Structure formats: C-alpha cells, structure tokens
Amino acid sequence: MKATHVPALILLGTAGTIVAAQSGTPPTSPVPYPEGYRTWTHVKSTVIGPTHKSFATVGGFQHIYANAPAMAGYRSRAFPEGAIIAFEWLEMRDNQGAFAEGPRRQLDVMIKDSTRFASTGGWGFQRFAKDSKTELAATPTSRQCFACHDQRRKDGLVLSTYRP
Amino acid sequence: MKATHVPALILLGTAGTIVAAQSGTPPTSPVPYPEGYRTWTHVKSTVIGPTHKSFATVGGFQHIYANAPAMAGYRSRAFPEGAIIAFEWLEMRDNQGAFAEGPRRQLDVMIKDSTRFASTGGWGFQRFAKDSKTELAATPTSRQCFACHDQRRKDGLVLSTYRP
Numbered sequence: 349m350k351a352t353h354v355p356a357l358i359l360l361g362t363a364g365t366i367v368a369a370q371s372g373t374p375p376t377s378p379v380p381y382p383e384g385y386r387t388w389t390h391v392k393s394t395v396i397g398p399t400h401k402s403f404a405t406v407g408g409f410q411h412i413y414a415n416a417p418a419m420a421g422y423r424s425r426a427f428p429e430g431a432i433i434a435f436e437w438l439e440m441r442d443n444q445g446a447f448a449e450g451p452r453r454q455l456d457v458m459i460k461d462s463t464r465f466a467s468t469g470g471w472g473f474q475r476f477a478k479d480s481k482t483e484l485a486a487t488p489t490s491r492q493c494f495a496c497h498d499q500r501r502k503d504g505l506v507l508s509t510y511r512p
Numbered sequence: 513m514k515a516t517h518v519p520a521l522i523l524l525g526t527a528g529t530i531v532a533a534q535s536g537t538p539p540t541s542p543v544p545y546p547e548g549y550r551t552w553t554h555v556k557s558t559v560i561g562p563t564h565k566s567f568a569t570v571g572g573f574q575h576i577y578a579n580a581p582a583m584a585g586y587r588s589r590a591f592p593e594g595a596i597i598a599f600e601w602l603e604m605r606d607n608q609g610a611f612a613e614g615p616r617r618q619l620d621v622m623i624k625d626s627t628r629f630a631s632t633g634g635w636g637f638q639r640f641a642k643d644s645k646t647e648l649a650a651t652p653t654s655r656q657c658f659a660c661h662d663q664r665r666k667d668g669l670v671l672s673t674y675r676p
Contacts, residue, residue, distance in 0.1 A: 397562075403609065409559075411557070444565075512550060
C-alpha cells in the first residue's frame with residue numbers, strides 16, 4: 349500500500365535508501381543536518397555506564413532534542429510534517445563515579461515528510477559521523493531504522509516520550 | 513561596598529536569605545519558580561553514578577537549562593538582567609549499567625537581578641523541593657550559594673559552560 353504513495357520524484361535505492369531525482373532539489377541526502385538542534389527542546393537523556401556490556405562501543409550520554417513540530421507530536425503522538433528529532437550520542441569521562449560529557453560519537457536524525465519518505469512510514473532517517481555533518485551511509489540503513497520504529501505505530505513511530 | 517547597593521525594598525535576613533518588604537510585591541520568595549524551564553536551552557548534563565561516594569544522596573542526572581538572556585551570558589560571560597539558570601537534579605534507575613532518568617530530587621535556580629540581589633553578586637539563589645514548586649529554605653542558603661559562585665567572577669559567577 350505504501351508503494352502507491354511513492355511519488356515519481358523519489359527513487360528507492362537498492363539498499364533501501366531514498367534518493368531524490370529529477371527535481372529542483374540538489375541530489376544531496378534527503379535528511380539534512382539538523383542545524384541548531386542544541387537549542388531545541390531537550391526531551392530526555394539516558395546514559396550507558398561503564399558496567400554496561402556495550403560500554404566500549406556506545407558508552408556515554410544519549411540526549412534527545414526535538415524541534416517545535418516534533419514537540420507538538422510528543423504531546424499528541426501524531427507527529428506533523430517537518431517534525432525533526434535529533435538523538436545525540438556523547439562519550440563520557442568517569443571521574444570517580446561522576447560522569448562528564450565527552451566528544452560526540454554520532455548524531456541520529458529522524459525527520460517527518462510523508463511524501464518523500466512514504467516507504468518508511470513517513471520518516472527519513474540519517475546518522476552523522478562523530479562531531480561532523482558527514483553522513484554515515486553504513487549501518488543502520490534507513491530500512492533498518494524503520495523496521496524498529498515501525499513497531500511503535502501507536503506512538504507515531506517515535507520510541508521516546510517527553511519528560512515534562 | 514555591596515551593602516551600599518542594597519535598596520530599601522530589600523531586607524537581609526539573619527540567615528543570609530533575602531526577603532521582600534513593604535512594596536507592591538507579595539511577600540513571597542524573591543526567586544520565583546522557573547515556569548517552563550524544560551523548554552529552555554539545555555546547557556549540559558552530568559551524572560553521579562552508583563560508584564560515587566555521594567550516590568545515596570545526590571546520585572543521578574544533573575541537567576542545566578538556561579533562558580534566552582542566560583544563553584547570551586554563556587556566550588559573553590556577562591550575564592544580563594533577567595538571566596535565569598535552572599539546575600535540575602533527577603534520581604536515576606540502573607538497568608544493568610544503562611541509566612534512565614528518575615523522579616526529580618530538587619531544582620536549583622539562580623536569577624540575575626543586580627538591584628534586588630546586590631548583596632550576592634547580583635544573583636538570587638533558590639532551591640525547590642523534589643518535583644514541586646515549594647521552596648527549600650534549608651541549606652544551602654543564598655549566602656552559601658554565593659560564596660562558591662563568587663569564586664568564578666571572571667565567568668560571571670556561573671560555574672557551567674555551554675556545550676555548543
């Protein structure tokens with residue numbers, strides 16, 4: 349059913365990534381870097397501590413930020429077009445049990461655009477490398493992101509909740 | 513020198529707390545609860561983990577939020593009138609090394625008003641109890657807060673820095 353909503357503007361790549369084609373839009377990533385996300389609303393945080401089995405690869409802070417449309421979505425669980433959620437991964441420094449923020453590991457972004465991302469539930473997904481605006485094309489793919497997020501349809505495909 | 517700047521409106525209590533008197537202002541705390549602080553800019557976070565010696569009393573997340581005037585101050589280190597910084601203490605839940613946010617322990621607030629708080633470097637300090645808007649009049653007193661913050665005069669008496 350979703351396939352019928354994919355417009356001619358969008359081509360679905362073989363790896364499940366979505367690419368723009370034949371339009372006025374430059375052929376860049378369909379999910380732009382979320383400029384200014386650090387000033388958006390802080391939704392919540394989690395920390396992967398030193399005793400966690402995956403500390404070596406994902407240890408540290410996870411901060412979630414939402415732009416204004418996304419904040420409306422957190423309240424209604426119906427995320428409007430233009431909603432953007434930034435999931436920031438930071439390393440941490442352990443000072444005798446007090447943890448401080450370290451450099452950024454990566455930044456995950458999801459953006460709501462039902463037309464462009466019709467094949468992945470209306471959301472586009474992208475990971476940016478370390479403290480840069482360089483896209484990470486490796487895993488997870490947009491399809492892999494979607495597979496997990498799609499299990500939370502009742503929540504608008506967003507896993508987190510806002511802590512008022 | 514500071515004492516000469518204390519206006520007649522303000523009386524300095526015996527315990528170092530500041531109380532309003534004889535004005536149109538209701539006789540409530542001079543530092544109001546920072547309504548909406550959760551939507552202000554998230555400055556940074558720290559975590560006191562389970563292995564920290566003070567975990568039992570202060571373990572968990574510490575999130576710092578700043579209103580727009582305070583954000584200008586973080587950039588210039590000259591905090592303008594009306595700057596408010598909210599320091600939020602949350603308990604935490606440890607799920608095999610993954611830490612989730614728990615209920616609020618307390619909320620510390622500092623607000624810049626050079627006239628009203630001339631005796632404490634232009635900043636008023638207040639702690640609110642748990643997840644309430646009830647002031648905690650116990651320790652630390654406004655004077656005790658000031659004694660520590662005053663050691664950072666070059667930074668505008670603010671201990672934290674903004675993580676861009």
